Amino acid sequence: MTRLFIALCTLIASPLAFADIFAPFRETDGSTNWQYVANFSSGVLIILLTLVVLILFVTWRRARRYNLALEEIRGHLEQRVRERTAKLEQEVSEHVVTTKMLKSSQSYIQNILSSMPLVLVGLDRQGVITQWNKRAEQISGISSDDAIGQNLWEIYSDITVAPRHIEQALEKGEAITLRHSQPGSYHFDITVYPLHNYSDPGVVILVDDVTKRVIAENMLIHHDKLSSMGELASTMASDINTPLQGILFDLRSFQGALESGKLLPPGTESSPESKHLHELLESASESGRKVESIIRNLLQFARGRSDKPQNANVVDVIEHALEQSRDVLAEPDTFPFTSVQIERHYQDNVPMVPCYVTELQQVFLSLFRHAYQALIEKSDAGFKPRIDIYVAENFDALSIRVEHNGVGLTADEQMHLFEPFMHSDGSIEQAKVGAAKRLSLAFFVITEQHQGHMAVTSDPDTGSAFHIQLDHE
Known part of the structure; x- marks a missing residue:
């Protein structure tokens, strides 16, 4: 069979085979034996079919083996895909939760920052x-x-x-x-x-x-100061008044005895020593009267304070402060406050203002004291000290201005004028402007206690002007 197949293939492959394909099946007489042709063709077909079947079987076996391997690989892949998918789903779920938490935290923090x-x-x-x-x-x-x-x-x-x-x-x-x-x-x-x-x-x-906190702290501090000052003023006035009255009584008695001539030898009443003694007694009596006026002011301050504002005429308060200034403001070796020319510019029918009368009076007394010190610093030949006071209604507020022609304030002094004075104790920096030129208490009384406004405009050469505005409604 194999040889026949090889021969058949050789015949097919040979170029001469196509010349006479039936030559192997001819008889000696030249006729073709078709029975041999049929048998040969059948055998060849059977061989070819057998080979094809064998090839198909081998191919099927290989394909089956490959399919099994592929099925196994696919199973492993599907398992890995399922595991990876589950892991990815878990990671995605965790990522979603983390993202939500981050967004929530970010939104929370942003709301905190915004609020x-x-x-x-x-x-x-x-x-x-x-x-x-x-x-x-x-x-x-x-x-x-x-x-x-x-x-x-x-x-x-x-x-x-x-x-x-x-x-x-x-x-x-x-x-x-x-x-x-x-x-x-x-x-x-x-x-x-x-x-x-x-x-x-x-x-x-x-x-x-911290404006509200600072204002509240300042109000508490100043209220404590005012209360302490009231108690201290009352105590000091009571303690000083008793010996002062004794001193004044002794001065008046000595002055009366001296004027009667009982203490001087006859004929010496008009001597220079007698005149000088009279001048000393008069000066001592005048100083005593000023101290007495200061004591009255302290007592009035201590007893006149109230917890509620009262309607008052600011002009009357100013005039009372001027009267007190005449009694208490005087420096040795210079002119007294009574020598200062006071120019009043009061509007008619000034409305009443709800205020703390005693504290407001101390504000004007502080302003007049400040102005008096500035006038003294400028006292020279030909200088005429003057204070101008303006009071007028400005819409729904009362405008007050106190001007003087003394030495004005520098820019640095204006900056620190309304700040509290701090003494240096190693931990607090010494303020550049001394306590004598501070108006912190006056500023507090106007701005915090009366809810008004206070400012200063000044020039070192021409003087200063203090501006106050109080609501009268």
Whole structure:
């Protein structure tokens, strides 16, 4: 069979085979034995079919083996895909939860920053804004979208913080605190915090409006001061008044005896020594009367204070303060307050003002004392000391102005005029303007106790003017 197949293939492959394909099946006489042709063809077909079947069987076996391997591989892949899918689903679920938590935390933090009553500004090292909360928008009038990404000092130059403060906080790695205030208007505590463990160095600026707290603290302090001053004034006046009355009585008795001539030898009543003795006694009596007036003022201050405002005529309060000033203001070796020319410019029918009369009277007494000191400093030949007082109604408020032509205030003195005087004790810096030139108590009484306004305008050469405004409704 194999040989026949090989022969058949050889015949087919031979070019001559196509010339006479039936030559192997011819008889000697040249006729073709078709039976042999049929048998040969059948055998060849059977062989070919057998080979095809064998090839198909082998191919099937291989395909089956490959299919089994592929099924196994697919099973492993499906298992890995299921495991990976489950893991991805878990990771996605965790990522979704984490994302929600991050969004919730971010929204919570953002709401905290936006709801803070403090101004919060985030800056990088170059001064570019990275955070700008709602309070910052309200104070500056600049929206967050317009602020973030911009240089702070280019869009909001009014802020007190300077670039050197940013550098100082970053270099030291510590928070620095600044105080920015305008007495009677606002008080701000500014803190610059450096950011730690952050890839891009920067700072956070917190601006806390402590105006109400400072006002409340100042009111408490001044109320305590006024109460203590009232008690002290009453005690001092009572303690001083008894020996003073004894001294004045002895002076009057000695002066009467001296005038009667009983203490002097006859004929010496008009001697220079007698005249000098009379002058000394008169001066001592005058000083005693001034001390007596001061005691009356202290007693009036101690007894006249009230917890509720009372309607009063400011002109009467001013005139009473002037009367007290004439009694108590006098410096040795210079002119007394009575020599000062007082120019009054009062509007007719000035409305009544609800006020604390005793405290308001002390305010004007402090102003007249301040003006008197300035006039003394300028006393020279030909100088005519003068104080002008203006009182007029201005819309729904009463405007008061006290001017003098003495030595005015420098810019530094004006800056510290209404601030409390602090003595240096090693921890508190000595103030540049002394207590004699301070009007902190007067400023408190006007601005805090009476909810009014007080300001000063001054020139060292021409004098000063104190402006007060009180609501009368």
